[in-house]
Amino acid sequence: MSIGFSVEVDDNGRIHIVNQSNNEASQNNRDEKGKSIVSFPDDFCVLDLETTGLSPVYDDIIEIAIIRIRNNAVVDSYSTLCNPGYMIDNIITELTGITNEMLSTAPALKDVINDALSFIGENIIVGHNVNFDINFLYDNSKSIIGKPFKNDFIDTMRLFRKIKPEMKHHRLKDLIEVYNLEGGTQHRALSDCEYTFKGYLALKEDVAKSYESFEDFYNLFKRTYSGRRSLDLSKLEATGTPNPDSRLYGKVCVFTGTLSQFTRSEAAQLVVNIGGICANGVTKKTNYLILGNNDYCSQIKDGKSNKQKKAEEYKLAGYDIEILPEDEFYSMLMEE
Numbered sequence: 001m002s003i004g005f006s007v008e009v010d011d012n013g014r015i016h017i018v019n020q021s022n023n024e025a026s027q028n029n030r031d032e033k034g035k036s037i038v039s040f041p042d043d044f045c046v047l048d049l050e051t052t053g054l055s056p057v058y059d060d061i062i063e064i065a066i067i068r069i070r071n072n073a074v075v076d077s078y079s080t081l082c083n084p085g086y087m088i089d090n091i092i093t094e095l096t097g098i099t100n101e102m103l104s105t106a107p108a109l110k111d112v113i114n115d116a117l118s119f120i121g122e123n124i125i126v127g128h129n130v131n132f133d134i135n136f137l138y139d140n141s142k143s144i145i146g147k148p149f150k151n152d153f154i155d156t157m158r159l160f161r162k163i164k165p166e167m168k169h170h171r172l173k174d175l176i177e178v179y180n181l182e183g184g185t186q187h188r189a190l191s192d193c194e195y196t197f198k199g200y201l202a203l204k205e206d207v208a209k210s211y212e213s214f215e216d217f218y219n220l221f222k223r224t225y226s227g228r229r230s231l232d233l234s235k236l237e238a239t240g241t242p243n244p245d246s247r248l249y250g251k252v253c254v255f256t257g258t259l260s261q262f263t264r265s266e267a268a269q270l271v272v273n274i275g276g277i278c279a280n281g282v283t284k285k286t287n288y289l290i291l292g293n294n295d296y297c298s299q300i301k302d303g304k305s306n307k308q309k310k311a312e313e314y315k316l317a318g319y320d321i322e323i324l325p326e327d328e329f330y331s332m333l334m335e336e
Contacts, residue, residue: 242275257292
């Protein structure tokens with residue numbers, strides 16, 4: 001079932017996504033979501049999910065993995081597949097190695113989410129591009145057990161970008177290559193947790209060597225401006241100061257399909273304002289393809305645009321490109 005939403009901009013220029021069916025804030029507001037923090041604690045949990053897509057509204061979790069860290073060492077782990085209740089797309093199997101046969105005997109998410117959340121407890125979460133995982137866990141926790149997931153989190157991709165700003169990409173595979181990390185198969189949740197933990201330790205060591213103190217490194221993340229950027233949609237030139245901490249900053253974005261809230265030029269203005277780059281077609285340099293809301297629907301199997309097909313080809317070939325549904329694009333714009 002399609003879930004309608006609308007985008008509103010308040011007096012402070014903040015973007016809010018509102019559920020059209022009841023005019024209440026949809027899950028994408030995530031008002032009780034934990035904070036993205038910059039720190040190097042010794043005790044935490046590493047989290048990674050595999051999903052059927054990038055939208056917590058339309059897609060589902062198919063694998064959860066968590067490792068518990070105490071004094072910078074692994075002391076326990078939790079891992080399970082989750083049956084979404086339908087056949088997953090071939091591209092998901094190609095990316096993750098998870099097959100429909102494997103999922104056929106797996107429990108449903110509703111039967112394991114309490115165990116997963118209990119394993120995490122009150123721990124800080126560490127993950128690579130972990131906003132993605134947090135959003136899925138937040139929304140599913142709220143819808144299944146009636147309580148949002150509120151734990152604070154540390155994004156190793158965010159740390160990696162500050163430590164190695166000269167690099168073009170900061171994917172998990174890049175973190176693995178830069179620090180020569182050893183481990184299992186990528187794109188399986190438990191293996192990715194192990195890689196992320198090793199990457200976290202490598203980043204921590206790098207900071208200790210490169211900065212006089214961790215506080216000096218933390219100061220790099222302090223904003224040098226106040227307030228949100230004004231949303232002047234009349235021009236395709238940036239207005240105000242971009243946000244270097246945004247996942248869209250410096251990324252090449254392309255739109256396809258009909259957007260439900262803005263024209264393409266208006267959406268492009270949002271990207272430019274935050275420090276991103278817009279292009280007309282999908283190339284090997286594209287980082288995000290944003291799908292019009294009507295195009296992102298599980299019932300549509302053969303209606304993929306040429307841009308989406310090309311993006312999927314590049315993703316399978318290992319290029320740094322993600323295919324975003326419209327609601328997740330707005331969610332990224334909302335992130336501080």
